[in-house]
Amino acid sequence: MRTYEKFFRMNRLPHIWCPGCGNGIVMKAIVQAIEKAGLDQDKTVIVSGIGCSSRASGYMNFDTLHTAHGRAIPFATGIKLANPELNVIVITGDGDATAIGGNHFIHGARRNIDLTVVLFNNNIYGMTGGQASPLTPHGKKATTAPYGTVDRAFDPCQLAQAAGATFVARSTTFHVPQTVDAIVQGIGNKGFSLIETITQCPIAYGRKNKLGDAANMLKWMSEHAAPLAAYNKLSDEQKAEKFPIGVLYKGAAPEYSAEYAKLIKQAMEGKK
C-alpha cells in the first residue's frame, strides 16, 4: 500500500470525473501535501463547495463536508472558529470560489483566517456541462458563450492578495511536485492561503476550444507556465503569452482565530 492511501476512502473510488480530467491529480497532490505536512488525520477537515472539483471531499478519508454552491469558505470559517485546533482545507472550483462564492472568498482572505484554499481552476463550469465562469479567459468559448466570452476573467491570485490573503501560489496539474510543495507551504502558513491549481477539462472546456486531449492541454501548461522569477524577467510582450507559477505572495498579518482567542481570554478575565 502506498503511504498516502490511508487518506483516501478506497471504497468510494473510482471517482466520477471524466477521462483525462485533472481533478484527480490535484486531489492526490492535496493528500500528499497533508502527509508531508504531517497533519493529524483526525484533526483535519476537508470542506468543499459544489461542482466537479468539490466532489473530491467524498473520496478523502477525513471529516469531510460537501456544502452548498459557493459556501465552502463560510462553512469552513465556522468549523475553524468552533474548534481552532482543526486544520481546515477548502476545495473549491473557479465558479464556486469566484462567482457564486466570490464575496466569501474575498472576506475569508480579508480576515486572514487560517484556511488552506485549493482552487481547482479548469476555466469552466464542468458539472453543468461547460458554461463560462469568471475564470474562463476572455474570448474563449463555452456553452453559454458560443461566440466567445465577452467577460474579462479574474486573476484569483491577485484578488486574494489584494483582499488580504497571506499566502498565494499558483501551480498546474503538469507541475505536480510544485503543486504539492505549494499546498504544504499553504498549510504551514497560519492564515488564509490560496493555491490556485490550473487543471485540464478536456471534455467541457478543451473540446469546445479545440485545445486537444488531456495530454495536449498538459503540454500547453508546461509551455505557458513560467516560474515567477523567470516570468518577472520577461518583456511585456513575452508575458502576454505566459503566466507565472510558484509562490506569488507571502505576507504577514494577524490570524483571525488566534486574534479571537485573545479576545475571549480578555473577556473571560473581565477586561473591557
Add this chain to the structure above:
Amino acid sequence: MKARLMQGNEACAEGALAAGVRFFGGYPITPSTEIAEQMAKELPKVGGTFIQMEDEIGGMAVILGASLGGKKVLTATSGPGFSLKQELIGYAAIAEIPAVIVNVQRVGPSTGQPTSPSQGDIMQIRWGTHGDHPMIALAPWTVREAFDVAVMAVNYAERFRTPVIIAMDEVVGHMREKVVLPEANEIEIYPRRKPTATRAEGYQPFTPAEDLVPNVANFGDGYHIHVTGLIHDETGFPSGNAQLTKECTDRWHQKIARVQDEITHYDEFFMDDAEFVVLAYGGTARSAYAGVEAAREKGIKVGMLRLMTIWPFADKIVKKAAAKAKAILVPEMNYGQLVHEVERAAAGQTQVISLPKYNTEIFEPSEICEAIETMAKEASK
C-alpha cells in the same frame, strides 16, 4: 433572580446563552440587530464566539460549520435576510445540523417597511426553502417567553438535529417588560448528541437512533464522517436510489411528527364556556387577549387560543376548538396567512374568520373586541 427591564430581542439572546449557545454568526438587519449586538458582547465572556459575516448567506453557512464543529449555534435576521438564508436552512434540514434562526419579522416583501412589525413570514418560515422538509417554529408573545422559547428552540434543534425558527415579530422583539429570568439550575438543557458506538463497532453517522434522529459525530472526534446536502444513506454518502430518497424524506418528517403533541405549546384562556374563539400568536396575541377580555365584559362568551408552536401546526387543538365554537376569529399582522391552516384544521366544523392587518400598525384591542362583537352578532342572526 431579581427583576429586570428587558427587551424581547435581549431576552431571546439571553435565553440562547442560557441554553448553551456558544456561537453566533450573522449580519446586521433591523429589527433583529440587538440580538447580534448582545451576542457580540456576551459570548466571549463565556468562551463563545461571535462573528459578523459578509452577508446573510455567510451568516447561515458559518453557524452550520460551527455546529458541525461541536458548538450550539444561533443566528438572527429579519425578512430580507431570512429570504437569503433559505437555501442553507434546507441544508440544515437535509444534513441534520442543529441550528436556531431567529426571524424578527418586519413588513415585506423586499425592503418593505423595515422598522414596522409584521407576521408576514409565517408561511415562508414553513415553506421558504425548496423541497419537502419538516419545520419547527416557535412564536413568543412576552419578553419572558422570548427567553423561554430561545431555550426551547436550542433544545429542540439539538434533540431533533434540525433547524428551528424563532418566529418573533417586531412587537415582541422591541418591547420592553419587567421580567424575572430563571436561575441556571432551573433550566433544562438538551446536550449535543454523541455517537454511541465506534467505527469498529459499525457506527454510521446517519443511522437513526430509536427516536429516528441520528447521533452524528462532531468534526474532529475521529469518526471521519462525510456530510452533504445530497440525499444520503446512513453512511452519509450520496445515493440516487429511489427507495432511499423516499425513506429519507419520510424519516425527516416522522422524527418531528412523532413528537408533535409534545412540542405543540399553546395557551387556552376562557375556553371552558366559550362559544367563540380568537386564535392568535406573537405580538398580536397581546392585543387579542385584551380584546377578548373587553368582549367578555360585554357578556360575549369568547375564549382564546394562543399558539406558541406555529409549526408543526396545532391541528388537534384547533380541530377540538372548532368542534365546539360557533366561529373562530384569526387576527394576524399580514394579509391572512395562518388563517388558512386554521380553516384546514377546522375542516368545515365551524366558520373561520380572517382579521388581517397589514398597514404597519399593531392591532388595537378595541379592533379585536369589535370584530368579536360582529362575529357574535352574525352568528345570532
